[in-house]
Amino acid sequence: MNTGQQTTRRLAAGAGRSVCRSCKDTLSRKYASAAAAAVQTDDSSQHIPPVSQTQDSFRINTGVVLSRPPQITRDLHPLESAFFLYQRRLNERTALPFTRYFYYKKRTTADLEWKRKIKERLTPARDIGRYKGYGDEAWNDELLVGAKESDIHHQVEKLIEDAEDTGSPDGDVAPASNASGTKKEADKIERPMPRITEADLKNDVKSLSRQLQRTLYLLVKDKEGRWIFPQDTFGKETLHNAAGRILVDSCGVNMNTWVVGNAPIGHYQRDYLDALKTASGFNEVGAKTFFMKARIMAGQANLKDNKLGLTDFKWLVKDEIKNEVDRHYWHSVKNMLAER
Structure with a gap:
């Protein structure tokens, strides 16, 4: 006698003639199905494959998208x-x-x-x-x-x-120049600063005084020769604190920066050709970099004593970054960068 039949008999015995035949049949079918499902669950649990002792893992990095915002309004259309x-x-x-x-x-x-x-x-x-x-x-x-x-x-x-060209109070023309023909200092009005700077004319990619109408981003060359955003291995710290540490370790202390927010704005996954065996017994098959947003308020990057093995840096706009970084890297970071 199965579980469903026993339950039906107990209910019928307890209720006497108050349980109709259709109710008995329903109860019998319902509990019989539940008992069969329980038996199948117990059987399937005995065939779970053993967990592999060697697992794949990724190195976790923190990257910093450091930018200088536009300094002037854009040119008119x-x-x-x-x-x-x-x-x-x-x-x-x-x-x-x-x-x-x-x-x-x-x-x-x-x-x-x-x-x-x-x-x-x-x-x-x-x-x-x-x-x-x-x-x-x-x-x-x-x-x-x-x-x-x-x-x-x-x-x-x-x-x-x-x-x-101001006149005298009585309406006569006041002398606007001295004996040498040049404007008097008192009458000269300072001209607006040019929108095209010397750094633009020289294409000085290390200067923060170029491309004043657009956002500049800091790109560094790592020890493998790749152009990337500053990054390092994520340790026992928050992403916010890691971003601040990475900026100091890579570009020195002469930059006044501000890390925006506590959540990453994007990530990039790099798969290795050959897995690396870690000390903890895992197979490291790649690296995942989570990017934090930061702004530079003053100062300049200095790689002289950097701790990350960086060899060079550039301040580039979005269009220029596309031509410097790896194609897969570009597809991961392009949506994090402002068009202007």
Whole structure:
């Protein structure tokens, strides 16, 4: 007699005639199936294959994606530049119907200065050429393609010259240059810093002063000759602390850096051609590197006394990194890098 039949008989005996025939059949089938499943489970447990004494393992590394963020705004798209120029010209043209006394009080220094400058340049426009809004040619107000007035550098220079060329309080032109013909120091206005630096012109990949519009990333050459992000074996520490240690061990203490967050932003797996036997008896078949994000605030990398056997370093943008690193490495790290 199986377990299901015994259970059915006990229930029937305890309940007397209160259990119907269909309930007895259901209980019998249900517990008989459960007992059969239990027997099969016990049998299958006896055939579990033995666990292999030699297991495959991976070396765990911590990598650091150290970056310098953009320092200046990006160049305007040609459409943005054209729209910006259009809006500025439109503002100047719509201001012409208003009398100048709407902006300046009569016989003030600002009013006299405005009259003097209008007499010289023949237009209220300071940086986009001359325009006579009340003549027969007032309709002819279009800039030709390639005109110097549409160049942003020309516009900036004209605005600075206009600011430097100040007049005297009585409306007469003040001497803007000394006897040698050069601008007086008091009247000179400092020009904006160039967007293209000397490091850009020399293509100095070790300088942090290049590619100011984009994000630079630190790449180092390891003892095997591979270009990678700084990395080292992960020890008994957190990923955050390991990233800080690796930056010091690889690039020295003369960098002010900040490790962002406690979680990795990506990982890379490298499989070995031949497994390595470790001291603990495992077969090391590859290495997995988990990357932490970090920013450089000041300083510069110095590999002179590095502890990781590094031989060289570069500061590169995303497009340049693709041409330096291994193809498989690139596919693992590309989505961690900013386009700009």
